[in-house]
Amino acid sequence: MSLPGPAGFRNRRAIPWAEVPCRGLEEFRVEVAAATAGGARLVSLFGLPEDDQRTRLVAVLGDDERSALGVTSAVVGESYPALTPQCPEAHLFEREIAEQCGVTPEGHPWLKPVRRHPPDHLPPGRTASARDPGDYPFFQVTGEEVHEVAVGPVHAGIIEPGHFRFQAHGEDVLFLEIVLGYQHRGVERLLETLPPARAMQLAESIAGDTVIGHAEAFCGAFEALSRCRKTPRAQAVRGCALELERLANHIGDLGALAGDVAFAPTAAICGRVRGDVLNLLLRLAGNRFGRGLVRPGGVGFDLPGEMADEFRERLGTIVAEFEQAVGLFFGSESVQARLEGTGVVPAASCRELGFVGPTARASGLERDVRHDHPWGLYRFAHIPTAIETTGDVAGRAMVRTIEVRRSVEFLLEQLAALPRGDVLRVEPGALTPGELVVALAEGWRGEIAHVAVTDEQGRVRRWKVTDPSFHDWTALAVAMAGTPISDFPLCNKSFNLSYAGHDL
Amino acid sequence: MLRYLFGRLRRGSHTLAYPRAVPALPERYRGRPALDRSRCPEGCRGCAGAAPGGLLRVDDGGAPALDLGACLFSPEEAAACPAGALRFTGDHRMAVSARDVLVTPTGEVELARALDASAQRLFGRSLRLRSVVAGSCGGCEPDLNVLGTVVFDLARFGIQFVASPRHADGIVVTGTVNPNMRLALEKTWRAVPEPRLLVAVGACALSGGPFAGSPQAGTGVPADLPVDLCVPGCPPHPLTVLDGLLRLLGRLERGERQQGGTEAGRGGPEGERMGR
DSSP states (O other): OOOSSOTTOOTTOOEEGGGSOEEOHHHHHHHHHHHHHTTOEEEEEEEEEOSSSOEEEEEEEEETTTTEEEEEEEEESSEEEOSTTTOGGGHHHHHHHHHHHOOEEETOTTOOOSSOOOOSSOOTTOOOOOOOTTOOOOOOOOSTTEEEEEEOSSOSSSOOOOEEEEEEETTEEEEEEEEOOTTOOOHHHHHHHSOHHHHHHHHTTSSTTOHHHHHHHHHHHHHHHTTOOOOHHHHHHHHHHHHHHHHHHHHHHHHHHHHHTTOHHHHHHHHHHHHHHHHHHHHHHSSTTOTTTEETTEESSOOOHHHHHHHHHHHHHHHHHHHHHHHHHHHOHHHHHHHTTSSOOOHHHHHHHTOOHHHHHTTTOOOOHHHHSOOGGGGTSOOOOOOOSSOSHHHHHHHHHHHHHHHHHHHHHHHTTOOOOSOOBOOOOOOOSSEEEEEEEEETTEEEEEEEEEOTTSOEEEEEEEOHHHHHHHHHHHHHTTSBGGGHHHHHHHHOOOHHHHHO | OHHHHHHHHHHOOOOOOTTTSOOOOOTTOOOSEEEOGGGOOTTOOGGGGSOTTSSEEEOTTSOEEEEGGGOOOOGGGGGGSTTSOEEEOOOOOOOBSSGGGGEESSSOOBOOOOOOHHHHHHHTTOEEEEEEEOSOOSSHHHHHHGGGSTTTOGGGGTEEEOSOGGGOSEEEEESOOOHHHHHHHHHHHHTSOSSOEEEEESHHHHHOGGGTTOTTSOOSSOTTSOOSEEEOOSSOOHHHHHHHHHHHTTOSOTTOBOOOSTTTTTTSHHHHHSOO
16 A cells, blocks of 8 residues: 655655645545555644635545555645545544634535634635534434433543533433533644744643653654754653653553542552652653653753662552552452443444554554654664453553553663763754654554644744544544443543543 | 452551651752842843743833743743843742732742631631633643542542532632633532632643633633632642642641742751641
């Protein structure tokens, strides 16, 4: 299967914008559908103003097996034939394009708002038609004993806002509709207009529990466009930070999952051990989430030998306590009875709808950017991909448990042998004019994509962010169909997707 | 079962001895910013060139000032002062009773005052809070959640997060209060029976944080809502939030001013004086 776009296009390798193929509408649709039918994945699909009236649609495709990326595009007016009917992966991207660019994908099976905001990537000569944000057409099931349950946006716990509308028959959920957008802050326009120093702080705030992941992808795009080469030491520190972030979140979530089935021992231990990992990031960067560490050209703080030794010691304790906690968890039959067979996401759905991260890996799909599109430290040090096949809550919990173990092994190895050198940060130069770059990173939820386009003056023309949650929220809806509504918190927690990452 | 019990006995207690003793935070922890005016060179107007809406600003008289509510606690912010008069102190105590207290000429602030006697009678031993996340990045919330875990154990102070505004004595707001959450915040606030408290946590809730200036984000808790506690941070360290809540309930020194040095937050003489 050959991907459209220039040869050699891959993660963090910028290409001239002029080399992005520009097709006719029908050709574009057929090309994307053929690529995804042939096994490629839709990494991102977005629009940017082409001129005063028209919008350029860009599709970024990923060939995981060959570590290659493809790209194709088309110029559209106010509407175009939708990709979704042939390429279901595109469904949410096309709704997003409709909202951001004021372009209608004709024939989209479910055209609804995504984040409920006025278009902010409209071609300058067009005016936006106002849409009443309250006018959201919820899917409804009618019948004798069918009832509707609404949850949110303000949720019971300390959790981000989102709205869930269930159509239920007795206990069983017939259909779950997820309406997000409550955390929308206008991230992409900010990234496109803020000066670089502030844009960096913003990149760390796209999803506050994925500071390192997004900072990594943001800097990756910036560095590729400015041809800035980081030192091996800086790359190693970044890789370690990304794995620490993965550890903290996986451990915390396993504890929260235990909490949701009222299994207190694991909840208590993991709640504390997560903090122990965050305290390592606090030592390293002065912030529990690692803010201030990842910077264009390298890192803002070093990980000196003494600190590396201390981290290795603490990680030993952390993993031992974690094993105690998950041993109790997976060893308890009453817990497993709750987790097994609950919230199943079939592998076919993962492929059809383009799910990523632990969500996809728990259903048997071998998708991991660290392996498929390696960058930085991951080109030299491999972490085996954790796979389960059951696709249920138990499978997702097990994938995350295995990932904790693998990340700890990786960290212990890397911390014992960090590359030498004094230079932590290479000052990046100006961005190359007229280019497109895709920077991918495997955040703890899955693939993070930052796609950047520069104009002829070397300014940022478009900055597209696709968080793994943007792909994966649909998986929760798939998982809940046919599941008892009382299992909703457990299912939700088993994915633990980002509202802010989706909403931008 | 036995395996668990033996393990539990071996693990012991992990709850911090706070507020009896304040854990030492690492060297790189930034903490409250401070401006040393004695280091301002004669005629220097470097702060006037600082990015608007940020930590460093110039007041009406042309003198430099800090707005802790707009501070993102990033290392680069210290570089906003070309004369090097701006630095981070490592002090985790920054919670105050009103938004304008966070605008300060030196970075020193009067820390949060305890509620009045009648409010303390109501809330001093039992404070129930409702969380409303209104357009945040999702960073403040995990470190609010962690307050309920064994290390910080908020419940031992009588403070708990509850599932409904009807059960609450007040709300904790995080996020910029963007257009998409404005109504939900107002409805939740109105649903809390009086007397009620409002706690604003994080730079977003105080100023819009990193998103200030975006038409799709807010600039924090709207001026028409009365705020009882402001906790700066991006996100605030759990101890900063805890410090603020305990001061509000009169469990720590009333209205204390910082001494302005790096030892202040580190369990030195002040730490022993604080609370029970």
